[in-house]
Amino acid sequence: MCQGDDPSCPEFGLHYEALKRDLASERRSFLKSSFVAAGGLAGLAAGGMSLVTPALAQATAAKAPATRKHHYLPANADTVHWGYFSKTLKPRVECDSGDIVTIETLTHHANDDAERMVQGDEGAESVFLWTKDKKGVDRRGAGPTDPKVYKKGSGEGQGVHVMTGPVYVRGAEPGDVLEVRILDCAPRACANPAFKGKSFGSNAAAWWGYHYNDMLGGQKREVVTIYEVDASGAKSWAQAVYNFKWVPQTDPFGVEHATIDYPGVPVDHSKTARNFDVLKGVRIPIRPHFGTLGLAPAEVDFVDTIPPNWVGGNIDNWRIGKGATMYYPVAVEGGLLSVGDPHASQGDSELCGTAIECSLTGVFQLILHKKADLAGTPLEELNYPMLETKDEWLVHGFSFANYLKELGSDAQSAIYGKSSVDLAMRDAFRKMRHFLMTTQKLTEDEAVSLMSIAVDFGVTQVVDGNWGVHAIVKKDLFAGRV
Structure with missing residues (x-):
């Protein structure tokens, strides 16, 4: 059932209004906790135990519009960019400081099991569309887009994450700090009626994993494990459904992929041997979070999403979920926030190469702190992504x-x-x-x-x-x- 997160639903408007009412109630509770607002929407100053001091909160609030707006950014072929950050991208949403933005995100591993993670989902189907004639999103990565140059596909897979955005924050300039509060973070429900009420994710023990050159007997293989998540949130754990060894896959354009070397390649399971007897009785704690969340860097026009850097990106810290606040130094006009690489769970190290890569919908409040107001505050010299929790x-x-x-x-x-x-x-x-x-x-x-x-x-x-x-x-x- 649509809970204000499915724009294709005939009753989406009513459901989203209900979501906003729930969000308002949740936000009031949020602000009454030890994350107390000083000076209204802009503060997190709790008795001096926040990076946002009361004075900074008041200065920030004074510059924000009197009323806040809610924005909704669905994930589809028109709203995502795949595998790169870029200061050249056209914003998909423009907002003011203090506004709340609901953002859908899709895992780039959805085609590991399209039946469970793509089928019936209009947004995901538009993104992962790939026939012999076209791709829903052609460029995947910061690499070359000229067919005369690339070998695996446009973008060459130099960057892999499906990023929704960017979001332009009015008034943001280099030297400012953008505060990103994660108010909510929930799994995207499977749209296939055969798996109603469930959500799914993929974990690929891949060639880029830390383990790959240290496997017993010197064997080298890539193994993908599909996990089931309760989309309703009633269960706080995930469980394995099956795993399979990656075997060469030929994409619809006729390119063979002997390894997992290009994002979104449809997996033909008639070629795989699925093992449903895997991790029996093991329950994995759910920790929904965004692996890749950050702003556009200024150094070059197209930046691979895989390595994180000073304005955020692919940090892959499981703590960047509901209730957390991230602070990012702004490098370009508008900040250009993008969100992707959603995870249902991950341990510190992300050792085998991925987490449980699972599509999520997040609710974010974006608060802009101007450079002129940062002097003498804990954020004055911030030049790296900083995380704050309660x-x-x-x-x-x-x-x-x-x-x-x-x-x-x-x-x-x-x-x-x-x-x-x-x-x-x-x-x-x-x-x-x-x-x-x-x-x-x-x-x-x-x-x-x-x-x-x-x-x-x-x-x-x-x-x-x-x-x-x-x-x-x-x-x-x-x-x-x-």
């Missing part, structure tokens, strides 16, 4: 903080051979040191001691070209200061 702050370290700038003209290819956990750990350490010294006014010696005894460092992912390490600090460490 209880924690997280910094994201990468092997290269801004690989597009640091690695020169060949950055988008060079990054894949230069990443390491050591480099990512060093970057996370430096960012956390800076965070503690600037926001909590610690000395360097105090910060170093605290990092060793009370900050948790974890491997975010080792599969995205630019590897990631996150550092988590609990807010209640500083409760005695309030």
Whole structure:
């Protein structure tokens, strides 16, 4: 049943109005929690335990329109861009600071089982359409689009995520900070009547996974596991349905794919051997989140979605879900926020190459903090994507903080051979040191001691070209200061 998330539903208008009423109620609860609004919509200042100070919240609120609008951005062939961020893209939605945007996102792995993840879904069918004559979305990646040059397909698969957007935030300029509150995040229901009430996702243990060159007996294989998720949210866990070994697939244009080397290739299951006796009795906790969420970088026109960088992107942190807030430095006019790579669940490291790649619908509130108002606040020197939850702050370290700038003209290819956990750990350490010294006014010696005894460092992912390490600090460490 449409819950305000299916524009093709005849009663979509009524259902979406109900969604907005529910959202308003949820937002009131959200603001009454420890994420308390200071100065109205713009604040998250909870007794000094937020990156948004009361003064900043008030300054931001003063610049926002008096009324907020709700926008709905469905996912279809006209609203997505596949495999790249770009400052040249035409916005699909324009909004003001404080507006709420509901955004549908599709997993790029839906064609691993089209029967469960594409069939009957008008939006997904338009995106994944691929016949011998055409593709619904031709370009897939930041690579070449000239048929005389590419070998696998337009975009060459240099970037794989189906991104919905971009969203243009009026007034956003380089040097500003965009606050992105994730108010909701829910699985997209299967549209095939045979699987009513369910949602599905795919996990590919692929050739780019950390495990691939270290398999027992030296064997190398790619194995895809399909998972079932309860679309209603009644069950807090997912379960495996079946798995299969990838075998060469020939796409509708006649190109053979011996490995998973181009996104959206339809899998012909008459060629696979599906094993339904897999992970029996195992329940995987559901942690819906967006693997790839961020702004358009300024350095080049088309940027591969796989490596994350200083304006966000493919961070792949499972904590970037409902109730979390992300802060991004703005690099281009309007910010140009895009959302994709939705996951039903993932562990730290995303070791085999993917999470449970599962289409989701998110509800976001976008709040613009102007550069002129940032002086003296914790966001003044923010030049990396920052995560805040009710209880924690997280910094994201990468092997290269801004690989597009640091690695020169060949950055988008060079990054894949230069990443390491050591480099990512060093970057996370430096960012956390800076965070503690600037926001909590610690000395360097105090910060170093605290990092060793009370900050948790974890491997975010080792599969995205630019590897990631996150550092988590609990807010209640500083409760005695309030």
